[in-house]
Amino acid sequence: xxIGIVVFPGSNCDRDCGYVLSKVMDQTVQFIWHQERSVxxxxxxxxxxxxxxxxxxxxGAIARxxxxxxxxxxxxGRGGMVLGICNGFQMLLELGILPGAMxxxxxxxxxxxxxxxxxxxxxxxxxxxxxxxQILKLPIAHAEGNYxxxxxxxxxxxxxxxxxxxxxxxxxxxxTQANPNGSLDNIAGxxxxxxxxxxxxPHPERAAEYLxxxxxGIYIFRSMISALEAHKSPQPA
Amino acid sequence: MTQESKVLPQGxxxxxxxxxxxxxxxxYQQILKHLGRExxxxxxxxxxxxxxxxxxxxxxxxxxxxxxxxxxxxxxGPGENAGAVDIGEGLAAVFKMESHNHPSYIEPFQGAAxxxxxxxxxxxxxxxxxxxxxxxxxxxxxxLPKSRHILKGVVSGISSYGxxxxxxxxxxxxxxxxxYSKNPLVNVFCLGIVKKDRLLRGLAKGVGNQVLYIxxxxxxxxxxxxxxxxxxxxxxxxxxxxxxxxGDPFLEKLLLEVCLxxxxxxxxxxxxxxxxxxxxxxxxxxxxxxxxxxDLDLAKVPRREPHMTPYEILLSESQERMxxxxxxxxxxxxxxxxxxxxxxxxxxxxxxxxxxxxxxEGNQVVAEIxxxxxxxEGPRYERPAAPAQYQEFLQSLNIDxxxxxxxxxxxxxKLLASPTIASKRWVFRQYDHMVGTNxxxxxxxxxxxxxxxxxxxxxxxxxDGNSRYCLLNPYLGGGLAxxxxxxxxxxxxxxxxxxxxxxxxxxxxxxxIMWQFIMAVExxxxxxxxxxxPVVSGNVSFYNETNGLSIYPTPILGMVGLIERTEDxxxxxxxxxxxHICLLGETKEDLGGTEYLKVIHSRxxxxxxxxxxxxxxxxxxxxxxxxxxGLIQSAHDCSEGGLLxxxxxxxxxxxxxxxxxxxxxxxxxxxxxxxxxxESPSRVVVSVKSEHLKQVMELVQELGVPCTELGQxxxxxxxxTVRGAHDRPVCQLSLSLSEMSDxxxxxxxxxxxxxxx
Numbered sequence: 001x002x003i004g005i006v007v008f009p010g011s012n013c014d015r016d017c018g019y020v021l022s023k024v025m026d027q028t029v030q031f032i033w034h035q036e037r038s039v040x041x042x043x044x045x046x047x048x049x050x051x052x053x054x055x056x057x058x059x060g061a062i063a064r065x066x067x068x069x070x071x072x073x074x075x076x077g078r079g080g081m082v083l084g085i086c087n088g089f090q091m092l093l094e095l096g097i098l099p100g101a102m103x104x105x106x107x108x109x110x111x112x113x114x115x116x117x118x119x120x121x122x123x124x125x126x127x128x129x130x131x132x133x134q135i136l137k138l139p140i141a142h143a144e145g146n147y148x149x150x151x152x153x154x155x156x157x158x159x160x161x162x163x164x165x166x167x168x169x170x171x172x173x174x175x176t177q178a179n180p181n182g183s184l185d186n187i188a189g190x191x192x193x194x195x196x197x198x199x200x201x202p203h204p205e206r207a208a209e210y211l212x213x214x215x216x217g218i219y220i221f222r223s224m225i226s227a228l229e230a231h232k233s234p235q236p237a
Numbered sequence: 238m239t240q241e242s243k244v245l246p247q248g249x250x251x252x253x254x255x256x257x258x259x260x261x262x263x264x265y266q267q268i269l270k271h272l273g274r275e276x277x278x279x280x281x282x283x284x285x286x287x288x289x290x291x292x293x294x295x296x297x298x299x300x301x302x303x304x305x306x307x308x309x310x311x312x313x314g315p316g317e318n319a320g321a322v323d324i325g326e327g328l329a330a331v332f333k334m335e336s337h338n339h340p341s342y343i344e345p346f347q348g349a350a351x352x353x354x355x356x357x358x359x360x361x362x363x364x365x366x367x368x369x370x371x372x373x374x375x376x377x378x379x380x381l382p383k384s385r386h387i388l389k390g391v392v393s394g395i396s397s398y399g400x401x402x403x404x405x406x407x408x409x410x411x412x413x414x415x416x417y418s419k420n421p422l423v424n425v426f427c428l429g430i431v432k433k434d435r436l437l438r439g440l441a442k443g444v445g446n447q448v449l450y451i452x453x454x455x456x457x458x459x460x461x462x463x464x465x466x467x468x469x470x471x472x473x474x475x476x477x478x479x480x481x482x483x484g485d486p487f488l489e490k491l492l493l494e495v496c497l498x499x500x501x502x503x504x505x506x507x508x509x510x511x512x513x514x515x516x517x518x519x520x521x522x523x524x525x526x527x528x529x530x531x532d533l534d535l536a537k538v539p540r541r542e543p544h545m546t547p548y549e550i551l552l553s554e555s556q557e558r559m560x561x562x563x564x565x566x567x568x569x570x571x572x573x574x575x576x577x578x579x580x581x582x583x584x585x586x587x588x589x590x591x592x593x594x595x596x597x598e599g600n601q602v603v604a605e606i607x608x609x610x611x612x613x614e615g616p617r618y619e620r621p622a623a624p625a626q627y628q629e630f631l632q633s634l635n636i637d638x639x640x641x642x643x644x645x646x647x648x649x650x651k652l653l654a655s656p657t658i659a660s661k662r663w664v665f666r667q668y669d670h671m672v673g674t675n676x677x678x679x680x681x682x683x684x685x686x687x688x689x690x691x692x693x694x695x696x697x698x699x700x701d702g703n704s705r706y707c708l709l710n711p712y713l714g715g716g717l718a719x720x721x722x723x724x725x726x727x728x729x730x731x732x733x734x735x736x737x738x739x740x741x742x743x744x745x746x747x748x749x750i751m752w753q754f755i756m757a758v759e760x761x762x763x764x765x766x767x768x769x770x771p772v773v774s775g776n777v778s779f780y781n782e783t784n785g786l787s788i789y790p791t792p793i794l795g796m797v798g799l800i801e802r803t804e805d806x807x808x809x810x811x812x813x814x815x816x817h818i819c820l821l822g823e824t825k826e827d828l829g830g831t832e833y834l835k836v837i838h839s840r841x842x843x844x845x846x847x848x849x850x851x852x853x854x855x856x857x858x859x860x861x862x863x864x865x866x867g868l869i870q871s872a873h874d875c876s877e878g879g880l881l882x883x884x885x886x887x888x889x890x891x892x893x894x895x896x897x898x899x900x901x902x903x904x905x906x907x908x909x910x911x912x913x914x915x916e917s918p919s920r921v922v923v924s925v926k927s928e929h930l931k932q933v934m935e936l937v938q939e940l941g942v943p944c945t946e947l948g949q950x951x952x953x954x955x956x957x958t959v960r961g962a963h964d965r966p967v968c969q970l971s972l973s974l975s976e977m978s979d980x981x982x983x984x985x986x987x988x989x990x991x992x993x994x
Contacts, residue, residue, distance in 0.1 A: 009487075009490070009491055009494070010487050010490050011403075012403020012672055013403070015673075016672065020674070049672075051400075051401045051403075051486075051487060053487065054401065054485075054486070054487025054490075055401075109393065110393075110397075110400055110667045110668075110669070111666055112400075112665075112667070112668060112669045112670055113666050139671050141400070141669045141671060141672065143400075203671070206671045206672075206674050208674075211677060211803055212676070213677070213892075
């Protein structure tokens with residue numbers, strides 16, 4: 001599969017995603033500079049983590065205006081598979097492709113550590129290799145991962161099974177203590193209504209090698225590749 | 238050839254102005270000799286920063302020659318932006334450590350952040366992509382609200398800069414002592430990887446080549462930062478806040494990518510970071526190294542604000558700027574890459590053949606100084622040195638007058654909660670330590686380990702220093718710091734291959750401080766020579782002194798070790814119930830200068846433990862043999878807090894869960910506190926699978942390293958029995974893992990979150 005990874009000047013997980021997808025998952029990776037205007041030929045797009053434009057303003061707030069974004073929005077609108085990780089999730093919120101917003105972490109500091117998340121919906125192109133309720137251990141690394149939205153939107157996310165991952169403890173219990181950043185309803189990742197776009201705060205690309213002591217992230221990449229193989233995403237015009 | 242008549246005359250400086258620039262009368266006379274005339278104010282400012290202690294190493298340079306700097310792996314020794322060692326497969330590891338102490342006291346967040354920025358630039362100007370940061374921090378005790386404020390500021394400064402750059406902060410160490418309450422130390426280490434034949438250097442070669450300025454615009458920030466770092470503090474130091482620069486990590490990220498693109502396309506002759514003393518130091522050092530001159534036109538320098546004088550432009554320490562010399566005909570490609578990444582770039586001058594740093598503003602020459610005089614011919618001092626009168630008192634500790642430990646369990650819990658020993662998770666969870674997906678061993682083991690993508694290799698890194706040992710005996714303290722660093726590396730399975738140092742001391746004009754410095758340097762040099770570890774880069778920070786009170790002598794070492802096969806990577810924590818626990822090395826009555834004496838008896842006295850360099854070296858080769866033959870499950874260096882703390886850490890630090898231990902210790906003729914909490918060096922606690930025990934014992938004996946089997950890893954408590962003569966039980970402890978874990982894991986957070994007292 002052709003996986004396009006959008007590179008913003010302050011992206012810093014772009015090469016990590018590229019490494020995992022090409023060396024571990026054996027896919028073709030193409031880095032797409034943020035000033036380009038086309039994602040032609042891509043089967044899926046990843047918006048990687050980092051600090052897109054420095055993020056001195058709200059995270060992802062400037063990235064949403066970058067030239068490549070029109071093509072990404074169009075690609076997503078046509079049902080193309082888009083994965084936003086960390087800063088990429090924040091961009092999807094700023095673009096309005098996913099609902100809600102990110103606040104500063106509850107304790108106001110950057111947090112980098114492994115956390116457990118529970119697969120709330122295993123019937124998505126990003127989780128089809130997981131069991132429902134499966135517990136994954138993935139690292140988070142962010143200062144703004146405290147997901148927030150209004151009660152109406154939250155109900156509709158819940159009702160439509162759009163909450164894909166929630167922070168939980170080692171046994172899979174979703175508790176306040178297991179919530180690292182104060183995120184509403186322990187949300188770690190959500191999908192759009194159509195199901196082809198996922199935003200998540202944890203970094204699956206940092207947990208995809210035995211040498212790094214954690215391979216749980218592979219579930220997500222393998223799911224994506226299976227979904228793409230089963231049903232190739234439509235190409236943008 | 239002098240062009241005296243053309244240099245803009247600003248009138249000869251008055252003696253008051255000379256003094257304000259921190260130059261002595263004698264130094265001024267040397268300036269007159271170099272110029273053959275009176276300097277104007279701009280030139281005086283240039284000499285002032287270039288001949289400052291910070292830039293010229295005038296008090297330390299003759300002593301630093303003692304360091305062994307050569308070895309078969311050394312690709313670049315001291316004198317460049319950073320040192321480099323060969324790690325095989327055509328690659329070199331480029332690394333250096335630097336201090337940012339003075340700014341971090343005045344403005345903790347920006348001071349620490351720009352410290353990270355500075356060291357990163359030193360690495361990527363060599364053409365290397367930075368892959369790891371570590372830091373060594375020293376603060377006052379946390380019951381002082383100001384110390385908490387400084388720590389929080391420093392940690393968030395490091396976090397904000399390193400995280401945004403996408404370079405993981407993978408390790409380091411922190412020690413607390415009130416001596417640092419008004420002089421905190423922030424030492425930052427960075428390592429990068431480069432193809433050996435693509436290493437870039439700070440050379441202005443090729444007469445006629447264009448000199449380019451790239452990066453941030455020049456502003457009025459940080460003027461005389463280097464001079465500030467070459468002076469002591471007093472109560473008015475807060476007023477120096479405007480001297481502290483402000484960092485922009487996003488801009489630096491762009492600079493990093495731009496520099497690596499230059500390298501990829503082979504566009505440069507040389508490049509240097511504009512660090513301390515900014516445009517001045519980068520230009521004259523590049524010219525001096527290449528034996529050339531540089532002609533700069535300040536009118537072309539991108540500026541942030543109008544009406545800046547040549548003096549201000551030259552001495553500004555605005556961050557995130559680089560000076561580079563392009564290969565002929567490649568200037569346009571350099572500018573194009575800068576445009577792509579959206580950063581400012583301008584041709585500001587050219588390389589000349591006359592050896593002068595000539596500064597113009599349009600057609601007017603505003604300064605003209607031989608570059609070599611600035612960079613290399615600064616004053617050198619062999620300052621008087623003598624031990625302080627209190628030195629004897631410090632070492633005179635009558636241990637017999639101190640009661641032996643009554644309740645070892647209680648003492649252990651106190652030590653585990655001492656912030657110097659307690660878990661630093663509160664700190665390192667704020668650092669992105671995983672970005673780059675190379676971090677195999679995260680913060681919390683003896684060394685951090687990163688793998689090198691595309692090879693089977695990994696690098697282990699550690700920063701170490703024990704300033705209390707150095708206070709009590711600077712020679713031994715220096716050697717012990719080297720030994721601990723190397724021991725940390727071999728415990729991770731790595732062969733030490735190079736070291737960088739950051740030497741933090743008080744005012745070198747005081748003979749007692751100079752004595753500490755000279756002795757510590759000798760201790761480090763002798764240990765490095767014995768262990769065959771070359772010193773490839775380093776930094777000296779003097780004048781860490783406030784109101785006449787100076788810090789303890791604090792040399793910090795940043796050491797790098799090579800692991801040829803990632804299978805050999807070893808961590809400090811117990812892995813499996815039933816494994817045997819062994820102690821390599823011998824425990825002696827080493828209580829002087831220990832954390833135990835400080836925390837329990839409030840004494841920082843005595844002689845630090847004696848270090849037998851040959852024994853220590855034998856331990857290293859023994860450890861590496863055991864690890865490379867796959868005979869060891871875990872290995873943990875025994876240091877601050879002694880054997881009991883080491884065992885507790887082996888039990889508590891495995892990220893996947895806690896382990897217990899059942900251990901029997903023989904007291905021999907030792908005091909109980911020396912047995913449990915003494916800090917004899919050359920010791921390592923290892924755990925071994927049952928099936929390997931016999932082989933390990935035989936091999937260790939063959940290699941001449943003392944080894945004692947202590948007990949086994951369990952699922953229960955940490956049970957320790959001490960036996961005296963004729964196996965008579967002396968004491969028995971049973972510590973619950975949850976109680977130890979609670980003390981050790983949460984002590985730092987509790988103290989930091991305490992209400993201001």
